[in-house]
Amino acid sequence: MRINFSDFDMDESIVTPIIYGENRHSTTNRGVVISGETKWELKKFLSGFNASVGTEQTPYYRIDAYFDEQTVWLLEINASFVDGWGTALNLARASGITVDPTSLVFPKRFTSKSRVYLPELQLFVSELAHLGLHDHNICEWNGNGVDPIYVYGRVGSKDQPNVLPFDGLRLDNKLNLGVFSREWTGDVVKIPQHYISRFNSWEEIPREVVLKFCDKGSVECERARQSVMFNKPSGKAPFIKRCYNAETLIAQDIVRPTKQDGSNCQLIIFAIGDEPVTGYVQYSRSEIINDNSTHGPLRIS
Incomplete structure (x- = not known):
């Protein structure tokens, strides 16, 4: 199997109790293992994307x-508000x-545009230290400074070269994955069919689709x-x-999630560059x- 469930021997004393605001962090040791073959094709996909x-x-x-x-x-590929590193x-x-x-190449400075994300960001800095990556600190958000800073929040434009993720707002546009889907052919890694007006008329869109706004911050x-709606009106x-x-x-074909004990399952995969x-x-x-879901571990072999 290329992707399979696995019960990990989890040390619950290590698991953080809170990641957002004051909400309890719900976790399980039931996780997923992604094979080396799948990782290789993900790298190939990211390089092409x-x-x-x-x-x-x-x-x-x-x-x-x-x-x-x-x-x-x-x-979906999110490239502007890229949080959750600490949880992972x-x-x-x-x-x-x-x-x-x-592989964890980050600047020394971090910030969050909202205090609700601070516990998860603080966890991220702590986990970097556990991996031997020290001297990271969390600062107040003050716009574009002279030193590189990684921001938890919707950011990223070319006129802010020191704000990371750089150019995140443009890269976050959901058109990008749809356009790239027309040239991508994968054996393991696949993209649902997208419907974009330059290629497909409104009448060509089937009834059962997911409708997505390309820019989550748009008017x-x-x-x-x-930002997401099910089925064509x-x-x-x-x-x-x-x-x-x-x-x-844009519109996207509906893909049904795998279920585990009655729950829908989704992977959150973090990548830097093509890794x-x-x-x-x-x-x-x-x-x-x-x-606000229950979280389990993911091993990318």
């Missing part, structure tokens, strides 16, 4: 993926999963009050249709899986 979007500095990615025993379906590294350490510290997304839906024709919204580094598994009974 980076070339397609034209990265100018090393990007940081948080990838949402569904999976079964033979396939990893890449649903903490679960890895608690589960005896080795993470290569040389259109704020008006809709949600049956009526005229002038606003949604107008967004699709303007390519501020898959670490991640974790989310278990949730909700259709849209967020970080």
